[in-house]
Amino acid sequence: MAGACGGKQMMIPLLEKARLLSLTETEQEILDYLEKNITAVTYIGLSDLSARLYTSNATIVRFCQKLGLKGYHEFKFQIRSELEQLSNPTLTAGRLLPLSAARFRDNAEAMDTEKLNQIAELLTSGRPVYIYGSSLSSIPAKYLQIVLTTLDYPSILIEWQRLLNGLIYGISGGSVLLAITAHGDAPRYLPVFKKAREQGILTILLTCDEDSPLIPYSTVSLCTNDENREYRHVDVNPRIGILTIIQILIDLAAQKRNREKAD
Numbered sequence: 001m002a003g004a005c006g007g008k009q010m011m012i013p014l015l016e017k018a019r020l021l022s023l024t025e026t027e028q029e030i031l032d033y034l035e036k037n038i039t040a041v042t043y044i045g046l047s048d049l050s051a052r053l054y055t056s057n058a059t060i061v062r063f064c065q066k067l068g069l070k071g072y073h074e075f076k077f078q079i080r081s082e083l084e085q086l087s088n089p090t091l092t093a094g095r096l097l098p099l100s101a102a103r104f105r106d107n108a109e110a111m112d113t114e115k116l117n118q119i120a121e122l123l124t125s126g127r128p129v130y131i132y133g134s135s136l137s138s139i140p141a142k143y144l145q146i147v148l149t150t151l152d153y154p155s156i157l158i159e160w161q162r163l164l165n166g167l168i169y170g171i172s173g174g175s176v177l178l179a180i181t182a183h184g185d186a187p188r189y190l191p192v193f194k195k196a197r198e199q200g201i202l203t204i205l206l207t208c209d210e211d212s213p214l215i216p217y218s219t220v221s222l223c224t225n226d227e228n229r230e231y232r233h234v235d236v237n238p239r240i241g242i243l244t245i246i247q248i249l250i251d252l253a254a255q256k257r258n259r260e261k262a263d
Contacts, residue, residue, distance in 0.1 A: 027063050042080045043102045046072045073106050107225050107241040119204050120252035122176050129155035133180040140246045141180050147250045151257045168192050173200030186212045193217035206242050
C-alpha cells in the first residue's frame with residue numbers, strides 16, 4: 001500500500017517494507033495511521049504522534065527499530081527523503097520552508113542538553129581552546145571562535161587540515177580541541193583524534209554522522225541531522241543543526257560571562 005500525498009497514491013518503500021513484517025496489533029495500527037497521514041507525520045514530534053495513537057513513545061520507537069532504523073527521528077528523515085524522490089524533484093520555496101522547519105524541530109528535540117552544558121563549560125574553563133573547521137565547516141568554527149574571543153574566552157582557529165595535523169603534536173594535555181566535520185570526511189581526522197587521546201587533549205566533536213569513527217575517540221560528541229549533500233560535486237550540506245549548536249554554545253558562554261561580571 002502507499003501513503004496519500006496531494007490526492008495521489010504513492011508507493012513509499014519504507015512502508016512497503018513494514019507491510020512485509022510480522023507486526024503486532026498495535027504496530028499494525030501505527031502503520032495504518034502512518035499510511036493515511038504520511039505527509040503530516042513527517043512534521044510532528046514523537047510525543048505528539050504517540051498521543052494521537054494513544055500509545056507510548058517507546059512503542060513507536062520499537063516499531064521504527066523493527067524497520068532497521070535507530071528511532072523515530074531517523075524514520076521521519078527516511079520518509080521525507082523517499083517522499084522527495086517520489087514527488088516533483090523541483091522544490092519550491094513553499095515546500096522547502098516547512099521541510100527545513102521540520103528538520104530544525106527534529107534536531108532541537110534530539111539535542112542532548114547535558115552535553116551542550118558540558119561543551120560550554122569546557123570552552124569557558126580557562127583551558128587553551130582550539131577550534132577546527134575546514135571548507136564550509138570553517139563558517140560555524142570561525143563564528144564560534146570570534147564570539148568566544150570577544151567574550152574574553154580566547155581560542156585559536158584552525159582552518160587547514162595540514163596545520164591541524166602538525167599542531168596536534170604541540171598541543172598540551174588538558175587543552176580543548178573542538179572539531180566540526182559535516183561532509184563525510186571524518187576518517188581522515190582519525191590520526192588526529194587518536195593522537196589527541198594519547199596526549200590527554202579533551203576533544204569535542206560536532207558531526208552529522210551518527211556512525212563517525214571519531215566518536216569513540218572524542219571526550220564529548222554531538223550529532224545533528226544535517227544531510228551530507230552535493231550538487232555537481234560541491235558540498236551543499238546546510239549545517240543548520242551545527243549552526244544551532246554553535247549559537248546555543250555562544251548563548252551559554254555569554255550567560256556565564258554575565259554572571260561572572262555580576263559577581
